[in-house]
Amino acid sequence: MVSMQAPEAHTTWIQARRRAVTAPQGALSLVLTHWEPPGAPAAADAIARAGQPLDATITRLERTDIHSGAHQQGYRVWDPGSPALRAFDEIEYYDFDPAWVIPGRFEWMGDARVVPFEHAKDDGALRSLPASGDLVFTFDGTEYRMSAFDTDNGRVAKLQLVFGDPTNGVETYGAGRFLFLDHPAAASGMTVGDSIPITIDFNRAIVPPCGFSNHMNCPLPPPQNRLPFAVRAGEKIVRFRNGFSL
Structure with missing residues (x-):
């Protein structure tokens, strides 16, 4: 049985979703995902930030390369003024x-x-x-x-x-x-x-x-x-x- 409060809870969830996708590291703010060649060292912050806005955020990534199985380093750039966020x-x-x-x-x-x-x-x-x-x-x-x-x-x-x-x-x-x-x-x-x-x-x-x-x-x-x-x-x-x- 669905609670009588379910529609209200759903509205609250919708509001939370909008806040999440428009947050500084929400999906709309992502402007770059970059992966280094398998086995290569992580890029320095200065390289990752080159050409990016001053208020951009850099986050680091790691994964196993799907083809070689080698360790792979990467980063993402989050721009709170991204074109997608402005147009959302x-x-x-x-x-x-x-x-x-x-x-x-x-x-x-x-x-x-x-x-x-x-x-x-x-x-x-x-x-x-x-x-x-x-x-x-x-x-x-x-x-x-x-x-x-x-x-x-x-x-x-x-x-x-x-x-x-x-x-x-x-x-x-x-x-x-x-x-x-x-x-x-x-x-x-x-x-x-x-x-x-x-x-x-x-x-x-x-x-x-x-x-x-x-x-x-x-x-x-x-x-x-x-x-x-x-x-x-x-x-x-x-x-x-x-x-x-x-």
Whole structure:
């Protein structure tokens, strides 16, 4: 049962989303992501800041190169006066609909499990991401099983669902959407095959960061996460003013 306070809570969440994407290090402020050659040292601050506004922020990145497996250093530049932020109008949403608050279960697959995900800027190569469990739910009498990978959001353990549906590219962002769920705390005491109830609220589906900045490299929905029915809930697309586009 959906709480009578759910629509009000949803409005509060929408307001928080706007604050997040327009923050000094929100997705709209990202103007550059740069990676050094695999194995090369990190760029000095003076190099990273060259040509950037004085109030820009530099953050550091690390990853494993997808082709060589070597350690790779990088950085991002966040500009609080970025063109995207100046032109931002709104995120377009579907109206809150309690029918899209769906009961399901989180099925534990083990800490060691990884699932291959393609990313938008990796030319079809796959990155293996930790996915300790599956999200399982029933819609119109059919059971669906989707891979959600383990991540953290604000240092809180989360499940990140990257999913697609027939609204993509028509009503919603073309590359799919994200949904973050609290990671079941009981998972630490579970064995493979155990499950725990979880609520999947598609009203909290969001446009991924690559819908706000071309300098993000977002994961794309794997085949098992491409739903055959239209999910008309959550965020649709990002609107900009004055003809601006990414």
